[in-house]
Amino acid sequence: MSLxxxxxxxYDGVETxxxxxxxxxxxxxxYISLAASYFTKPHLVAVVGDDFxxxxxxxxxxxxxxxxxxxxxxxxxxxxxxxxxxxxxDRETLTTELNVFxxxxxxxxxxxxxxxxxxxxxxxxxxxxxxxxxMKHIKLAGGDTMNFWIKDFREELLATIRDWDFLLINxxxxxxxxxxxxxxxxxxxxxxxxxxxxxxxxxxxxxxxFRQDSFFVVPGYLLETVFDPTGAGDCFAGGFIGYLAxxxxxxxxxxxxxxxxxxxxxxxxxxxxxxxxxxxVERFRTLERKEVDARFEEFRKFTSF
Amino acid sequence: MSLxxxxxxxYDGVETxxxxxxxxxxxxxxYISLAASYFTKPHLVAVVGDDFxxxxxxxxxxxxxxxxxxxxxxxxxxxxxxxxxxxxxDRETLTTELNVFxxxxxxxxxxxxxxxxxxxxxxxxxxxxxxxxxMKHIKLAGGDTMNFWIKDFREELLATIRDWDFLLINxxxxxxxxxxxxxxxxxxxxxxxxxxxxxxxxxxxxxxxFRQDSFFVVPGYLLETVFDPTGAGDCFAGGFIGYLAxxxxxxxxxxxxxxxxxxxxxxxxxxxxxxxxxxxVERFRTLERKEVDARFEEFRKFTSF
Numbered sequence: 001m002s003l004x005x006x007x008x009x010x011y012d013g014v015e016t017x018x019x020x021x022x023x024x025x026x027x028x029x030x031y032i033s034l035a036a037s038y039f040t041k042p043h044l045v046a047v048v049g050d051d052f053x054x055x056x057x058x059x060x061x062x063x064x065x066x067x068x069x070x071x072x073x074x075x076x077x078x079x080x081x082x083x084x085x086x087x088x089x090d091r092e093t094l095t096t097e098l099n100v101f102x103x104x105x106x107x108x109x110x111x112x113x114x115x116x117x118x119x120x121x122x123x124x125x126x127x128x129x130x131x132x133x134x135m136k137h138i139k140l141a142g143g144d145t146m147n148f149w150i151k152d153f154r155e156e157l158l159a160t161i162r163d164w165d166f167l168l169i170n171x172x173x174x175x176x177x178x179x180x181x182x183x184x185x186x187x188x189x190x191x192x193x194x195x196x197x198x199x200x201x202x203x204x205x206x207x208x209x210f211r212q213d214s215f216f217v218v219p220g221y222l223l224e225t226v227f228d229p230t231g232a233g234d235c236f237a238g239g240f241i242g243y244l245a246x247x248x249x250x251x252x253x254x255x256x257x258x259x260x261x262x263x264x265x266x267x268x269x270x271x272x273x274x275x276x277x278x279x280x281v282e283r284f285r286t287l288e289r290k291e292v293d294a295r296f297e298e299f300r301k302f303t304s305f
Numbered sequence: 306m307s308l309x310x311x312x313x314x315x316y317d318g319v320e321t322x323x324x325x326x327x328x329x330x331x332x333x334x335x336y337i338s339l340a341a342s343y344f345t346k347p348h349l350v351a352v353v354g355d356d357f358x359x360x361x362x363x364x365x366x367x368x369x370x371x372x373x374x375x376x377x378x379x380x381x382x383x384x385x386x387x388x389x390x391x392x393x394x395d396r397e398t399l400t401t402e403l404n405v406f407x408x409x410x411x412x413x414x415x416x417x418x419x420x421x422x423x424x425x426x427x428x429x430x431x432x433x434x435x436x437x438x439x440m441k442h443i444k445l446a447g448g449d450t451m452n453f454w455i456k457d458f459r460e461e462l463l464a465t466i467r468d469w470d471f472l473l474i475n476x477x478x479x480x481x482x483x484x485x486x487x488x489x490x491x492x493x494x495x496x497x498x499x500x501x502x503x504x505x506x507x508x509x510x511x512x513x514x515f516r517q518d519s520f521f522v523v524p525g526y527l528l529e530t531v532f533d534p535t536g537a538g539d540c541f542a543g544g545f546i547g548y549l550a551x552x553x554x555x556x557x558x559x560x561x562x563x564x565x566x567x568x569x570x571x572x573x574x575x576x577x578x579x580x581x582x583x584x585x586v587e588r589f590r591t592l593e594r595k596e597v598d599a600r601f602e603e604f605r606k607f608t609s610f
Contacts, residue, residue: 087486181392184527205510206524217607219511219522222489262610302522303608305567 001139002041002066003245005032005238006106006131007121009046009070012280013081013095016088018227024280025056027078028121028144031231034284035238035271036119037063038292039246042238043112045069045131049077049100063284068109075100088226089203106131113137117245119237122146125153125160132163139250142166142195144237150176162194168237170201183208187215197261199240199268201233209258209265216262218303221273221295228279232272239271239292240264270295306444307346307371308550310337310543311411311436312426314351314375317585318386318400321393323532329585330361332383333426333449336536339589340543340576341424342368343597344551347543348417350374350436354382354405368589373414380405393531394508411436418442422550424542427451430458430465437468444555447471447500449542455481467499473542475506488513492520502566504545504573506538514563514570521567523608526578526600533584537577544576544597545569575600 012026033042043066052072060067078101081094106127118135120128120143132141142164149157150173157177161167167190171183177193178186183200187210190198198210206220243264249256270292277283317331338347348371357377365372383406386399411432423440425433425448437446447469454462455478462482466472472495476488482498483491488505492515495503503515511525548569554561575597582588 182529182531184529202510205507208524208527215527215607216610217524217527218610219513219524222513222520222522224487224489226487259610266610300610302520305521305523305564305571305605 001248002115003117004043004112004115005029005119006045009048010078014230015083016228021279028234031234032238033065035235036242038289039242045106047071047100047104049075052077073100119241125157129160140165144168164195166197167195168199174200214258226276229276232275235275236268236272240268243267266299306553307420308422309417309420310334310347310424311350314353315383319535320388321533326584333539336539337543338370340540341547343594344547350411352376352405352409354380357382378405424546430454430462434465445470449473469500471502472500473504479505519563531581534581537580540580541573541577545573548572571604
């Protein structure tokens with residue numbers, strides 16, 4: 001069933017130990033939509049400038065992404081540039097030019113409103129909340145956030161995630177949001193803030209899923225070479241919500257089990273791992289669904305005992 | 306079947322964010338033996354001074370550890386003191402007094418020689434090699450090492466591990482030994498050095514097992530409070546080899562499968578997790594085998610999908 005994805009579409013400049021690309025398609029909503037497109041039809045809500053290239057809209061449309069909600073305004077597209085540390089567990093931001101993204105007000109096309117699934121990429125919490133409020137037929141809604149909103153927009157963020165089914169953040173953000181170093185304690189506190197499902201991404205170490213009565217942990221996929229981790233967390237989110245949307249799961253009706261959610265975490269991990277195999281969105285130009293399912297089975301093989 | 310454990314028996318002073326103990330039983334061979342005792346009969350080879358307390362030999366003997374090979378010589382027992390960082394992922398050594406351990410030459414009682422299983426704790430590689438050479442009925446032998454031997458005794462270490470079935474080290478040591486940052490590449494290189502099985506311990510992130518044709522990864526057990534991680538890696542080793550010894554596995558006859566080794570990794574993880582729940586060896590005073598098996602099943606529950 002269809003999924004609405006809200007967030008940034010950008011151009012990125014990225015340097016890793018394996019190379020350097022000055023300008024390539026990026027942005028959270030781009031990665032989320034591309035990853036989710038292997039499971040369901042994503043409906044994108046984002047803004048770009050008049051410099052946004054036709055080949056980039058073509059890539060999205062070619063993956064079945066509905067770009068009716070991709071607003072185009074005069075000016076330049078959001079640009080971000082960063083450089084990774086040698087072990088690629090950290091990165092330094094070199095440039096952030098918000099450009100047209102600075103005034104982003106998500107506009108949902110009417111055709112998007114009946115969608116039952118919603119993934120809110122990391123944007124201003126008040127904007128995330130406004131979008132959530134407009135969608136009246138939601139079966140499952142959730143999203144991402146970051147240290148900046150946790151630190152300086154805490155009340156706004158808490159009011160926003162109160163209405164979410166799931167929150168999908170990394171381990172550092174979970175510690176910051178909860179004030180707890182220990183992730184099990186952090187999860188308890190965050191689950192008391194509203195979302196009944198919490199997914200904590202741990203980069204190369206994998207991911208965790210917490211609910212009130214259960215949890216699930218998966219190690220990361222072992223790649224021999226991580227070319228570029230940019231977007232991996234967003235691809236995780238796309239695989240996670242994409243799989244749940246494909247299955248038509250409905251948390252409110254109690255149709256979603258820990259088993260099903262754990263499969264969604266594996267599909268998230270699978271999509272994140274593919275993302276790292278090439279620079280930017282390159283891997284998605286050739287990736288096929290059968291490769292996704294084969295890697296899912298690989299996860300089963302190397303984690304079962 | 307019976308297991309020989311060689312390594313240090315010591316007194317430790319430990320400070321963690323949860324408290325401070327000035328002097329308590331410690332040492333790699335102590336932790337390995339106690340953990341392995343839940344599965345098989347460990348035969349300990351170590352040296353202590355005349356200050357070694359009766360209550361400490363009693364604890365070992367009470368767990369069925371054969372202490373015939375626990376040599377007692379004039380002088381003081383090896384003493385180590387350290388302080389953990391607030392997140393407990395790192396520690397600073399405050400004191401190392403080798404004392405009687407400085408001249409440790411492992412002496413195997415005759416009754417130990419027919420043992421089919423051998424775990425060599427982290428000691429001088431030449432001593433590890435000598436012990437391995439004395440044991441003529443080995444079905445499975447392996448051990449641990451550390452950065453000091455990898456860096457300054459490389460040739461000696463390589464000559465030693467060439468004859469081992471398994472090497473059990475942490476991720477930093479695997480990177481140092483192989484010269485590869487990526488653990489999959491590191492594992493390939495290490496498996497070419499002799500051992501047909503490599504276990505990489507990753508602390509709170511779990512463990513990995515590599516063989517030529519397969520690998521297995523498990524995330525760490527989520528404790529709400531890690532009181533003291535001292536000895537957790539050694540307890541992992543004790544659980545790993547203890548389980549294999551209990552099952553009577555025999556690598557040379559090809560009796561050991563990836564499935565069986567992965568179960569050994571889980572038992573290792575279980576024993577390491579219990580170790581962290583109290584200071585030093587405290588948890589083993591009350592731990593029962595049924596708790597061990599219950600935690601094994603917990604691992605299955607939180608990792609299956």
